[in-house]
Amino acid sequence: MQVLADEHGNVMHLFERDCSVQRCHQKVVEFAPSVVLTPERRTEVCNLALKLMKSVHYQNAATIEFLATPEQFYFIEVNPRVQVEHTVTELITGVDIVKAQIRIAAGEDLHQDIGLPHQADLHFHGAAIQCRVTTEDPENNFMPDTGRVLTYHAPGGTGVRLDGNVYSGYVVTPYFDSLLVKCCTKGDDFAEARVKMLRALHEFRLRGVKTNIPFMVNVLRHPTFVAGNCSTTFIDEHPELFRFDHQPDTPIQLLRYISNVTVNGFAGVTKQKHLNSAELPQPRYSQLQPTSATAGKTVKDILDEQGATAAMDYVKKQSQVLLTDTTMRDAHQSLFATRMRTHNMLPAMKIYDQAMPNLFSVESWGGATFDVCYRFLGEDPWVRLRLLKKYMPHTLQQMLLRASNAVGYQNYPDNVLKRFIDHSAKVGVDVFRIFDSLNWIEQMQRSIEYVRETGKIAEGTMCFTGDFLSSTEHKYTLDYYMQLAQSLIDAGAQMIGIKDMAGLLKPQAAYELVGHLKAKFDVPIHLHTHDTTGNGVATYVAATKAGVDVVDVAMAAMAGTTSQPSMGTFYYALEGDQRQPVLNMHNVEVLNQYWAGVRPLYHDFSNGINAPQPDLYRTEMPGGQYSNLKQ
Template identity: 45%
Template sequence: LVRSQILIAQGHELFSDEVGIPPQDEIPRNGYAIQARITTEDPENNFAPDYGRILNYRSAAGFGIRLDAGAGDAGSIITPFYDSMLVKLTAFGSRFDVALSRMSRALREFRIRGVKTNIPFIENVINDPTFRSGQATTRLIDTNPDLFKFTPRRDRATKLLNYLSDVTVNGNATAKGYDPERIIPPARLPHYAPKIDKPKGSRDKLLEIGPEKFAEWARDETRLLITDTTMRDAHQSLLATRMRTVDMLNVADAIAQRTPELFSLEMWGGATFDTAMRFLSECPWERLAALREKVPNICFQMLFRGSNAVGYSNYPDNVVAGFVKHAADAGMDIFRIFDSLNYLPNMQVAMEAAREHGKVICEGTVCYTGNLTGKYDLNYYINKAKELEKMGAHTLCIKDMAGLARPAAAKQLVSALKQEIGIPIHFHTHDSSGINAASVLAASEAGVDIVDLAISSMSGSTSQPNLNSVVAALEGQERETGLDGDALQEFADYWEQVLEFYKPFDTSPRSGTAEVYTHEMPGGQFTNLKEQANAMGLGHRWPEIARCYAEVNDLFGDIIKVTPSSKVVGDMAMFLITRGMTPQEVLEIEPGSVDFPESVIDMLWGGLGQPDGGWPKDVQKAVLGNKEPTTKRPGELAEPVDLEATRAELSKTLGREATDNDLYSHLMYPQVFADFQKFLENYDRLTGLPTTAFFYGLQIGEEVHIEIAAGKILFVKLISIGDANEDGVRNVFFELNGMPREATVVDHKLAPKDVVTREKGNPKDPLQAVAPMPGMVTEINAEVGQQVEEGDPIVTLEAMKMLTTISAGQAGKVTEILVVKGEPVESGDLLAKLEA
């Protein structure tokens, strides 16, 4: 072009031989070409320039593609002082549509991480029907708002590397104190034939004949039916509920194929719902769906806390009923419904919802404590069982959550119940005493229909009795289970290897203990409360805590103890221990003068319902002061939740349509769900990440593979960890699918105390002012306490000589200004907070 300009300036004709441009009518059209300028401009923010370090840069290539490179390269620093163009991408083809297809393919091949680009906008343009038809004009952008509707880029690989960098350098907060010095090998999987159809099992029978006839079948079956609790109560009892979904999925196919004789798999509910989101950063609903896909033939069973659902307080009736229906629709088959005080009115709504669904089993539950003497004698349990049968239970569960049912008592209770009720009896116990397998066998002799057991390597102590051993003990007997002992042993070998992944959480006693008959602590609570004591620095006082737990139970009137009532007893015990008080001293204080835990106040007010005989009046007076207790069913006092209005509000917060999974997770645990969503924004879903990498990060040279979608696997290898700079920041070097990648992370042990990490905001929250791009604060347009209207300016930023005003998303009062004039900010930094 420049040469032609010089020649023309010298007097040569445009079409002369010297210039070499033929006349227009001699220029043939040999095809079509399209050029796209890829820049670091954000189309979602009015094409504001972005700058920073390019973390990863992968170019497109192939026939019909030309690249004229600019500043684009991994490691390049994009500054605010120069042109933001990274590369010119040219696609050509014999036809216009061919050139467009090549351009589209090339744009999809680009991977540019660390800075925002205009690629999503270019993709929308070249895929626009008007543009593809050749009818586009210069008004195309002005008249087509759909060009600015973008599918969010998940960037899962970068988020995964960021997580691995952080956990490798800083550790996982929930697994502190354990840092394996070697690479822990993956667990060896049990054998199964993936191409063979899974045999018919209990779920096939339930779907075929319906819940009523299914219950009759279970009652008439000669063999002892088995529920395997390994995927729920076993790890809740042994490992503080920390079992991750990936370790369940790895063995699920083999379970479905090799043990279809199981009555059910208990794999959901109880504490797993909270823990999955809070500590494992997993969606409990996705766990249910993923396991359901792999195990379509065996009934799934969940523990449902009556009006407490899967939470720790009472929920409105329509929330409880809605949760049951949604869980049933999602694939749950057996709802073990109980109340933590055996207060049957609290179970009614959930039981009715399960029965109304018509395709699931409603298992009414009576919680067991004591030794068939005193307050909780044989008549107590018989009366409760009869009432549950009248309420519509398909099956009855005796829930011995602390392992208190001694063999003679188990036999006596089952024998009596078999004479009094006509529905199947399901016996649940824990092996806390060390002799509860004998209780299971005694119950079997008395005619119990179903029992809960755990795979041998996950059994014993605060978990359930040994499934493998009970199956072996019944071989050749009338009640032989029909389960394959070889398959069970392979499962035991698998789980034994998996246990090594969870060493920091294994705080269960090494052996059974008769102490359980004193403190009566549920097996599922034992490890959780011990973990809580350790976290508070009180682990060395555990015997004292256990004694205080028993004394608090007596103070409350010797109540049924299972979540959430057991949690309240634990809360009170920890409260008294930390304050140097005894349970007796509670009765000696001025009523209402001590701020007891909210859970204690709520329970004694009547928030969990009523124990048989009511609450001790003197204890209520001491704790509640002048607050008047209630004897009404808590669900009657709770206003129904407007589910669709709640969904609409939640959708605004999430920036997308809230699903039923989102809705019920939010209703159960609003803050936990919000924190989980924040984790997903930062790191995306890590369900497929091997457990050792999730908790402990990677060792140098260790490689893991992660399936992030069906057929899409990432291979990640840790190469090295760089030295920290003066701010404590390290570079962590990986290979991702064979290509070099790096991430940066602050080493918390080395970071200077005065280095401030700015809080990130939620741009979807109208009560937050969030930086849409990196820049410099040039003006503070509002002040704390000022009342602002929607659209009023809050902060002004400057980047690349472009001013951007961040305005109020809605009317409100400014509560915090988090920046000062002249301060640099990064994209996503929280600048100010408002309140409505």
């Protein structure tokens, strides 16, 4: 029973606190008011406490302790001071007991000076609970733990009060009490205060020392406590309170892992021989054999001079299949997590126009490159794009655009998307491969519209999955892709891209899909796949026979497995076929030798895949994900 008394003869009580939840006669959880105390018993006990303190002319704050049974109550002792659990009384009465005690000591009157209401006007509101968060280990007989608090995040919110001095870096010694913080909650009733306390205990993030929080959670969840009917032997009588559901300490485990990797490196990755990109043999213009575009102009020249429609007409008229080289974008994304730096691309950039003037495009930007430039490489992706335009003025620069997500991982407002597309087109992007991983047309419509407004090429792309050749495939059927292509063309797409991210498109399926698309639609078809299964070249050959206009390939040194099929291998696979792409293989090999020197620089980021993975037809994992999972 909390009491305040001054030197002017005023004595008042602030109602009771229930401190029954104890261990070895030490309080663990306290709450006010008591749930099981009847109003009549409350009045009786409170009046007895007042009578006792008046009889000794007491002055100060005090707590009178009683032991209650269902039939009777018994006086134990008077604590002539403020007790640890005074907080719950303050929460339900609104009286600052500590401040009142100091003012009483200064000789002030409880009512006239301090402003407390008279006893008849004082009422409690709601209910409050206090849990003492200590470093006592409930699994080791409550032995106090010591050490440094590595992480401390406190709970908060309406009705949560914390009294303590713990912080990140706080050192718990064996020389003082193990109490870290008193966590108190207030609610409209006991049930609400209990729920708030459970939330608060769960919100604590206290790492570095053991605490009794799991034990107190068990106490608050126990049916006896929920009923507010605990006795002083409650803890001793319920061994189930000591059964804990141990959860992995993920934050600490992650912190230790990152610290270990930062200092010691990745397990199994040893320091390799020093490689200096400046010492790599640089491809030179003098090494190239003369070659020129078959029409005297490249696709890029036609786009710049006559526009996107003329460029697409040119592509459709070509008897030979055209190529997109992904070496500077998706190839290294799929092999070593997009880590290739701009300065390793520069030597190749400078001779691409002259070495391969009959390419359709070079995929060099967008997708993960934008994100990785900022987060990992410390580069400006816009600078890379300007350099590509500067050194490859006659080659189309192609980017991967995640529709309304642009190059991010959330959808952006239309005005942001338009500004991004406008600026990308201005700086150097010619072909926008626009896709949505769920083939959601509404997500792609704005992007297609904004690209068309820039005068550049909008390639509406459908992500391929499933196996429409299988009798068990009921969703991703051939009809599904035909309807999707129609929707993309209706949205304004000037090309149809088939983005086979996981390498699931088998040769016969490619032949049928491309054949049907070419038969129905008067737009170029652009096929992209990954060679993870080892079937990439076979798939491209079948698609070429069906009339595909453009396929994505990579330089041999940067091709295969999770990357795209090899440019050279595909070229020789079509030898003797009238659709064999126009390439000078001597020039291709000059570039390939350079890329063969670049790739070992990024060995530590490699995904480790060095053989075909035919099980991919079951797991359906995209090529880029294979390498990203290693980082």
